[in-house]
Amino acid sequence: MRGVVVDEVFEHHRDLLFSVAYRMLGTAADAEDAVQDAWLRWSSADRSGVAEPKAYLVRITTNLALDRLRSTRAQRESYVGPWLPEPMLTSPDVAEDVERAESVSMAMLVVLETLSPLERAVFVLHEVFGFPYTEIARSLDRSEPSVRQLGTRARKHVEARRPRFESDRRERREAVERFLAAALGGDINELMAILAPDVTLWTDGGGKVRAALRVIEGADKVGRLLAGVTRHEFRGVHPTDLRIERAELNGVPGLVLYNRTEPFATVTVDLDERGRIGAIHMVANPDKLQALAAGRTVS
Structure with a gap:
């Protein structure tokens, strides 16, 4: 029975984990790999002290995506021609929500490519998914002031480069x-x-x-x-x-x-x-x- 419960908990949060990883990495294949690695960590971890599975799983996925992002940056610098994110179909609920739609748009993901990996992680978790800085600091093993500074720097960078005009x-x-x-x-x-x-x-x-x-x-x-x-x-x-x-x-x-x-x-x-x-x-x-x-x- 325990294995079934664990599966249900992870599956309940799988879409969220993929959404975080995709916004972090810009490709579905890399995002799927990060989620799969998160599953392996989750399935083998001692969860007796895990009070909030959602926060725990997002933390694992974010750090795995960070590692993967750091390793792929050199590859993207030598990419042939302009690099664009992997196009994805979006569900109707995303399409009807202006802020959520913008967070996954080609233009936004291109801008996120210009952030440092840590800035990108903080921006995605705070600005897109609404995680508080205190929780992000624990996830990234950073002090809260440093995470707030990263968030402020990332937000200013994105605001300066994002499309300035919204269209319906x-x-x-x-x-x-x-x-x-x-x-x-x-x-x-x-x-x-x-x-x-x-x-x-x-x-x-x-x-x-x-x-x-x-x-x-x-x-x-x-x-x-x-x-x-x-x-x-x-x-x-x-x-x-x-x-x-x-x-x-x-x-x-x-x-x-x-x-x-x-x-x-x-x-x-x-x-x-x-x-x-x-x-x-x-x-x-x-x-x-x-x-x-x-x-x-x-x-």
Whole structure:
């Protein structure tokens, strides 16, 4: 019976642990590994003195994610082309909650990549999940004043770099539809009309598929590149033969492009204060599309 109880306790918190780990690490595979390692620690630990399993499990998962984040930073520095988080389907409750949706957005996760591992841990636990600094300090084996300092520094850093304008879901959905129509039609004039002058295009191919090796900036460059790309085959499929599905990706309306039966790219956009597209995030690295293909969601 005891094993069944332990399983139930861990499973009850599994989604929370994955959500913490994903925001810490930016990829589903790494997050799943951290949660699995947390399970191994939990199943072999002496739990007689554990009064709060949730706090205990979050502490284990956070520290495992920290270790993994430190070890992957060097890999990401040598990553081929722009690095983007792994796109994830988001559950309806996340999509309808503005703050939770932002915490898992591509733009936010890109900003979190610029924090130190400890700053990221404190920001995620406090700002996203609402854990008090006293509890975070115990989890990270740091003094409360130092954790508060980390939290303040992380919050200021994020505030300075996060998207400054919020848009509602209807605006985003309409922008995605206009972008899709203009891109597939190769209409450079329409693309230029919906792109902000300082728009950025992030394409993550990871060196595995064709993609820009740097972030493209400016409406003229982005518009012409997109108009050119949509005139040619991509991985053996002509744009007119693509199967495109609308989906909730990282808290916002997005597109999933399918090469026959498997997803081969995702697209999400951010808007500026005038409703124009200010950033486009396109993930085509096949290693980052496995969770999407499996239907894995983040909450």
